Amino acid sequence: MKDLIEKAFRDDKITRRTFLKGVGAITVTYSLGAAGVLGIDAHTANAAEDEPIKYIHSCCTVNCTSRCHLKGHVKGGRIVAVSPGDFPGRDDYPNACLRSMSYAQRLQDPKNRVLYPMKRVGQRGEGKFEQISWEEAYDIIAAKLMETKEKYGAQAASFFTMSGNLAKLAWESTTRLGATFGGTTYITEGLMGDHGASMGMRLVYGQERGGHDTRDYMNSKLIIMWGRNLADTHTSDLRYLIKARENGAKVIVIDPRQSSTAAVADQWIPIRPQTDPALALGMMNYMISRNLHDVAWLKANSCAPLLVRDDNGQYLRINGSYAIWDNNSNSIVPMGMMGADPVITGNYTGPDGVSCHPSFVDLAKEAAKYSIKVTAEICGLEERTVEQLAHEYATMKPAGIRMGQGMQRVYNSFAPFRAVATLAAVAGYIGVPGGGASHMGGTASINPIPGVNVPDFNFAEWSNTGGAPFIQEKSSNLYNKMENGDIKFLWIGVSNFINQSPDANRVIKDLLPKVPFIVHVDPYWTWTGKYADLVLPGKTHWEVWDILVRSPWVMLDQPAIATMGQSKSDCEICTDVAKRIGLGHLWNKTDEEWVRTFMTSKHPAFAAFNWDKFVKEGIFARSDGIFEPVFSFKDQKYKTPTGKFEFYTEKLKQLGEEVPTYKRMLEDPQGELGKKFPLVCINYHDRLNVHSQHMLYPALKLVTSEPEVQINTVDAQARGIVHGDKVKVFNDRGHCILKAFVMEGIAPGIVALANGWTPDQYIEGSFQNITHFTINPVEEFISQTNSAFCDVLVEIKKV
Numbered sequence: 001m002k003d004l005i006e007k008a009f010r011d012d013k014i015t016r017r018t019f020l021k022g023v024g025a026i027t028v029t030y031s032l033g034a035a036g037v038l039g040i041d042a043h044t045a046n047a048a049e050d051e052p053i054k055y056i057h058s059c060c061t062v063n064c065t066s067r068c069h070l071k072g073h074v075k076g077g078r079i080v081a082v083s084p085g086d087f088p089g090r091d092d093y094p095n096a097c098l099r100s101m102s103y104a105q106r107l108q109d110p111k112n113r114v115l116y117p118m119k120r121v122g123q124r125g126e127g128k129f130e131q132i133s134w135e136e137a138y139d140i141i142a143a144k145l146m147e148t149k150e151k152y153g154a155q156a157a158s159f160f161t162m163s164g165n166l167a168k169l170a171w172e173s174t175t176r177l178g179a180t181f182g183g184t185t186y187i188t189e190g191l192m193g194d195h196g197a198s199m200g201m202r203l204v205y206g207q208e209r210g211g212h213d214t215r216d217y218m219n220s221k222l223i224i225m226w227g228r229n230l231a232d233t234h235t236s237d238l239r240y241l242i243k244a245r246e247n248g249a250k251v252i253v254i255d256p257r258q259s260s261t262a263a264v265a266d267q268w269i270p271i272r273p274q275t276d277p278a279l280a281l282g283m284m285n286y287m288i289s290r291n292l293h294d295v296a297w298l299k300a301n302s303c304a305p306l307l308v309r310d311d312n313g314q315y316l317r318i319n320g321s322y323a324i325w326d327n328n329s330n331s332i333v334p335m336g337m338m339g340a341d342p343v344i345t346g347n348y349t350g351p352d353g354v355s356c357h358p359s360f361v362d363l364a365k366e367a368a369k370y371s372i373k374v375t376a377e378i379c380g381l382e383e384r385t386v387e388q389l390a391h392e393y394a395t396m397k398p399a400g401i402r403m404g405q406g407m408q409r410v411y412n413s414f415a416p417f418r419a420v421a422t423l424a425a426v427a428g429y430i431g432v433p434g435g436g437a438s439h440m441g442g443t444a445s446i447n448p449i450p451g452v453n454v455p456d457f458n459f460a461e462w463s464n465t466g467g468a469p470f471i472q473e474k475s476s477n478l479y480n481k482m483e484n485g486d487i488k489f490l491w492i493g494v495s496n497f498i499n500q501s502p503d504a505n506r507v508i509k510d511l512l513p514k515v516p517f518i519v520h521v522d523p524y525w526t527w528t529g530k531y532a533d534l535v536l537p538g539k540t541h542w543e544v545w546d547i548l549v550r551s552p553w554v555m556l557d558q559p560a561i562a563t564m565g566q567s568k569s570d571c572e573i574c575t576d577v578a579k580r581i582g583l584g585h586l587w588n589k590t591d592e593e594w595v596r597t598f599m600t601s602k603h604p605a606f607a608a609f610n611w612d613k614f615v616k617e618g619i620f621a622r623s624d625g626i627f628e629p630v631f632s633f634k635d636q637k638y639k640t641p642t643g644k645f646e647f648y649t650e651k652l653k654q655l656g657e658e659v660p661t662y663k664r665m666l667e668d669p670q671g672e673l674g675k676k677f678p679l680v681c682i683n684y685h686d687r688l689n690v691h692s693q694h695m696l697y698p699a700l701k702l703v704t705s706e707p708e709v710q711i712n713t714v715d716a717q718a719r720g721i722v723h724g725d726k727v728k729v730f731n732d733r734g735h736c737i738l739k740a741f742v743m744e745g746i747a748p749g750i751v752a753l754a755n756g757w758t759p760d761q762y763i764e765g766s767f768q769n770i771t772h773f774t775i776n777p778v779e780e781f782i783s784q785t786n787s788a789f790c791d792v793l794v795e796i797k798k799v
């Protein structure tokens with residue numbers, strides 16, 4: 001494989017199309033790994049031959065699920081290649097994808113980088129800036145901050161971040177500056193579009209993470225990737241999925257698109273977007289009506305037997321305790337009573353004559369609305385597909401589900417994760433090897449919950465914000481606040497805000513003009529930068545001291561190359577600003593000093609920690625690390641109000657959402673809007689980039705060099721569109737123009753755009769011109785609205 005690609009690259013004969021056609025969709029994924037090796041050869045060859053290569057470690061701190069440990073090959077002060085670093089305790093895990101290989105080019109190319117502090121001189125958006133000194137930049141910022149505080153109060157200054165660099169100092173400096181100043185900071189997950197998963201998980205599991213190590217699928221008979229494109233978005237774990245399949249597990253992908261993961265699966269189920277809760281309910285109904293559900297598991301570990309009052313839908317309590325009907329004593333007894341035999345069906349009369357029923361009755365009733373026929377119709381699937389899926393899931397024991405963010409970028413975004421996890425509970429698969437309904441799914445940990453860190457680091461001083469009230473608002477409030485003129489100063493860090501937030505036209509035309517002053521810190525020139533008043537040159541993670549905590553490991557970022565231009569780290573910038581506004585006492589360390597402080601833990605797991613070794617190896621493994629595959633909820637303990645797996649949420653009774661439900665899309669193709677804009681436009685995260693951090697490495701360009709809209713042959717033909725045509729994707733909010741990728745691998749009526757590509761790579765416009773941000777009252781009640789990036793209707797025409 002490697003030879004084939006290598007030769008093709010060398011001869012420069014291969015075109016993207018022939019490449020795809022020749023080796024098939026599977027090898028698109030493959031090419032990431034194989035061609036990466038090429039990158040090293042090519043770059044190393046260009047460097048001075050006589051100088052020895054120095055290896056400097058770093059961590060890939062972009063927001064990709066893998067978070068790989070990387071080794072920079074440095075020659076002549078430049079990174080000439082990147083290769084995987086070791087993970088102590090895990091010989092099987094080193095990984096570096098082609099995106100990371102591209103670092104060698106991307107971050108050292110002055111054309112891409114902001115090199116100096118830049119002050120806007122033209123109109124916002126025009127892209128005209130002049131270089132200023134750091135002193136001048138700091139003076140401007142300090143003056144604006146103090147003026148804002150005096151006139152409107154410190155909270156009128158907002159400090160907004162997303163996920164451009166997840167290392168400790170880079171990710172948190174902007175927020176910490178905001179907190180020490182007394183400004184407003186944000187819980188960004190809502191606007192960012194990842195919060196539906198968190199809400200759904202919290203409702204049923206009582207926590208936002210809970211998963212199975214991907215290696216645990218060696219114990220599975222069936223694995224379902226549900227709206228999760230692991231092959232592209234969690235590259236380092238694809239190997240374990242492949243192994244599990246070789247071990248005999250059947251792999252099913254539920255996705256409106258034939259994703260890279262679907263290409264390596266046994267079956268692809270092309271579900272209609274946002275109908276996942278209906279499919280899960282239909283599968284539950286299949287099981288319950290055929291007695292295939294795990295009654296024993298439900299009785300022991302879930303809220304199923306807990307009695308609910310008929311009069312108000314709240315859990316019945318006796319002496320402050322949740323209650324069950326005990327078959328042994330034929331009476332209502334407190335939950336957890338020794339020797340009790342709970343029931344999960346029927347109707348009972350409580351202490352004051354109040355009638356009640358086990359909460360499972362409500363779930364079963366909701367599920368009963370979804371016969372195979374109804375489910376198939378809603379989901380756009382054949383009845384036998386739904387029936388076979390339900391049957392296999394119930395009988396191929398154990399079956400594991402990996403849920404992906406793809407299915408939760410919808411209106412009612414909490415519903416998919418909640419419904420699918422409940423399906424796994426009905427089958428009795430939660431907390432058992434090879435089972436689960438996992439969110440993300442880490443790889444190793446120091447506690448049995450992958451992805452949940454236990455911080456024993458010395459973060460005390462960093463966490464001290466000097467007594468200022470820590471104002472953290474829902475990010476779902478951000479647009480309204482801007483619109484109302486409540487934000488007088490806006491600092492945007494580690495976020496390509498315009499490119500990654502919904503409804504870019506609204507942001508640009510209606511929201512940003514109401515914000516008098518905007519600072520953007522970024523190593524690269526971005527769409528967001530164009531609309532800022534000051535653009536400050538940030539450093540990349542190859543130029544700074546920082547750590548990334550990924551339990552049981554800690555990875556180190558350290559300067560590997562000379563600083564590009566006059567760039568500074570986020571922490572350095574915040575420190576210098578803090579000094580000018582009287583907060584110097586809270587910002588009195590260099591980045592390296594902070595990192596050294598963080599690592600001075602008294603915890604016994606750090607006893608063997610040695611700074612010089614850390615610098616040399618770039619990674620430290622805690623001595624209490626668990627390196628075997630772990631999975632959540634082995635102990636069947638849940639942090640929900642009932643302490644059980646909770647599919648019945650009493651506080652949601654008032655909103656009619658007490659059990660998982662399916663609701664139609666907000667932008668419904670069968671509704672009025674569908675007459676004008678009949679196509680559902682979903683998004684996916686691309687193998688070619690991590691969000692807007694495009695890695696335009698030549699080998700990646702060979703796979704795709706520009707954004708494309710995926711469209712089914714039927715829809716294309718109906719519009720006279722052929723593969724490669726220039727098309728306009730539009731709705732009332734805006735449009736983008738790009739090439740059409742006509743394929744069978746997407747369900748008719750649905751089109752898909754890759755997240756992340758920037759306007760300069762489109763022929764015109766952006767994917768973000770057609771998205772919207774619509775407040776959802778139920779989500780606001782639970783927590784905050786999640787961006788429904790995939791609940792979008794469009795029409796497409798050839799241009």
Ligand SMILES: Nc1nc2c(c(=O)[nH]1)N[C@H]1C(S)=C(S)[C@@H](COP(=O)(O)OP(=O)(O)OC[C@H]3O[C@@H](n4cnc5c(=O)[nH]c(N)nc54)[C@H](O)[C@@H]3O)O[C@H]1N2
Binds near residue numbers: 062496502768
């Ligand atoms: N339509 C649509 N929109 C989406 C999504 C979608 O699927 N569809 N996905 C959403 C999701 S899940 C997410 S997580 C978000 C991600 O949104 P963002 O976090 O904004 O995405 P990135 O493009 O990775 O990074 C933002 C910026 O951080 C910069 N950066 C990198 N390192 C540093 C650093 O050390 N310091 C500073 N100051 N800047 C740095 C990068 O150059 C980049 O410009 O996008 C969301 N937006």
Ligand SMILES: Nc1nc2c(c(=O)[nH]1)N[C@H]1C(S)=C(S)[C@@H](COP(=O)(O)OP(=O)(O)OC[C@H]3O[C@@H](n4cnc5c(=O)[nH]c(N)nc54)[C@H](O)[C@@H]3O)O[C@H]1N2
Binds near residue numbers: 064065
């Ligand atoms: N290469 C790369 N890796 C990344 C990222 C990146 O930008 N690039 N981003 C990282 C981040 S921040 C995140 S949040 C994760 C996201 O990673 P994933 O959880 O894999 O999410 P997506 O790629 O957004 O969507 C996964 C799949 O869901 C499908 N999908 C869309 N709508 C629906 C639906 O209604 N139902 C179902 N069943 N499927 C649907 C899409 O077609 C897509 O193939 O990836 C992380 N990893």
Ligand code: SF4
Binds near residue numbers: 100234
């Ligand atoms: S982009 Fe993701 S898979 Fe690639 S090296 Fe970085 S963390 Fe690993």
Ligand SMILES: [Mo]
Binds near residue numbers: 063193194405
């Ligand atoms: Mo994300």
